[in-house]
Amino acid sequence: MTTEVIPRTAQGQESAALARRTVEELLQRVQERLSSFLAAERARYAEVNERAVVAIDALSDLVEAGGKLVRPAFCLAGYLAAGGDPEDPGIVAAAAALEMLHISALVHDDVLDDSRTRRGKPAVHLLHATLHRSRGWQGESRRFGEGVALLVGDLALVYSDELMSHAPAAARPEWHHLRSEVMIGQYMDVAAAAEFSVDPALSRLIALIKSGRYTIHRPLVVGASAAGRADLAPALAEYGEAVGEAFQLRDDLLDAFGDSAQTGKTAGLDFSQHKMTLLLGWAMQRDAHIHGLITEPGHTPDEVRGRLLDTGVPEDVERHIAGLVDKGCAAIADAPVDPVWRSELTNMALRVAYRNK
């Protein structure tokens, strides 16, 4: 499996390398912007009271642990593909806002899913529940830990907006849409998991909203809009939705078969949280027995894994991922952007679809 499109000419190769380097340099600035933003907030509140910085420190820990920065990368790529000026600090603020929003979503998600670890460390709600218990504080440790995570996520959500207020105003409508849509997609995901009825059409819709749009399509359009090129939205939407679905399907495969030391996340959470992923939805259509393996007590994740492999669905998902990457890349084949950026978007599609963490 190749994960890079190698341009045929030496000049093309150089331009492609330059494009990727520009994104990576800007991602470095995004990371610095997040750190310096939180450091300034910490300095402002450190004098108020020792308790006033706890929530800020929780966010700094997540920033420093480092994420994949997928959404900032697509935002920057959309901006640069649309001809935006890489020296404008506004686009760094926009990309940082997307990452801060994602940190909020992770902290809240970990409460929803009762995940144990995040970015290789204990999830915020667990860490604070443990502190509560060890200090012998009043009340229920679980409620305390989850309450702290709720507020830490709220703070990140608020900070994401503060960062976005430094981005070009033209990016704002897409930003608002992205944020409300992901919350609504999250509710649909939680409800579908609770219902746990086999409905691949619903699973695809949720994957489209939660991943296709939130992770790829809308960050790209935020970037292109910031560069004044909202006209690119339709092509970027088609690319983003296809590549985003591939991203989500890889997520499903990594959850089921990945290495948690590599991903930094608890493995098999989709099983224990009854997530009706597309992988599980298709597999249950072929083998109804899997439903019971997941919902009835006494079965191990390895039993589910074995049975899933027997259905042949994981290979089908791999084929589907390949088709989605092709579809996404075809969508931008005629888009009015520099061919260098078209290549880079193709490379990015391959990288997210075939990542191992």
Added chain:
Amino acid sequence: MTTEVIPRTAQGQESAALARRTVEELLQRVQERLSSFLAAERARYAEVNERAVVAIDALSDLVEAGGKLVRPAFCLAGYLAAGGDPEDPGIVAAAAALEMLHISALVHDDVLDDSRTRRGKPAVHLLHATLHRSRGWQGESRRFGEGVALLVGDLALVYSDELMSHAPAAARPEWHHLRSEVMIGQYMDVAAAAEFSVDPALSRLIALIKSGRYTIHRPLVVGASAAGRADLAPALAEYGEAVGEAFQLRDDLLDAFGDSAQTGKTAGLDFSQHKMTLLLGWAMQRDAHIHGLITEPGHTPDEVRGRLLDTGVPEDVERHIAGLVDKGCAAIADAPVDPVWRSELTNMALRVAYRNK
């Protein structure tokens, strides 16, 4: 106890009535803005999937149940006192944003405190936990209900920003400050409740942040800034922090001694949630036995109430409220605003300090 300042001249009386009517008419528009905003969002998502509107409907229910609109009222008063144009729809959007933010805080607070009712109806997390149980869905009903409330509150937080993006840009720095500060104050409140150590200085700091600034000072400054009068901030801060503390002390008294049919909230929550309010902090300094009545099982709220009354602290709190109202009104006595608005701000101080719900 008089709760209105009656101007001495007939013209003065007419102007005061007009000022109050202007605020009330704008509050009506704020309520309509919230309803129409949510209706438009609902229409946009209704076609996607039946599950896509559940979170929006939860917000509409809270809007329709009606709140006291304290924060929008102070925002509007700050704007009008600063000479802002009452016809500018931007200020309605700003006031609506403050109410939407507050709805988010209420939904999330009810999870933190495990409150049963809100605005006379079951709290969001309880309603959805009950639905989950009655439908026999997968997973834990508590986690589902709290997860839905988490997402509903997140959606309101995001919508509050979308509304604020229609307000004058000059209001934005204060808005960002207001929002991050209240999240940090919330964490301090939750931590102080868990520690439950008697520390009236900490209780006052939390009341200052969570009520003085969030409820009164910063909404006033958001309004004044929207009208281009950020120079009024120092006087409005002094007024708002004093009146806000009075507001919070009334809240403490209403929680301890109020009528839950009137307030629409569960009574005695501060006891059961170990909230170290100023009322309780002072009372415990005088009577150490109250600490045990609250933290040890087997005691009724009525026992706590009786013992609180015996300390004489509730009367002291009443006297303190009166002093704070005086202090707040003195702070704006020389502020460069129309005397009519000075009177109206005085009336508003009395109304929030002596409310019964």
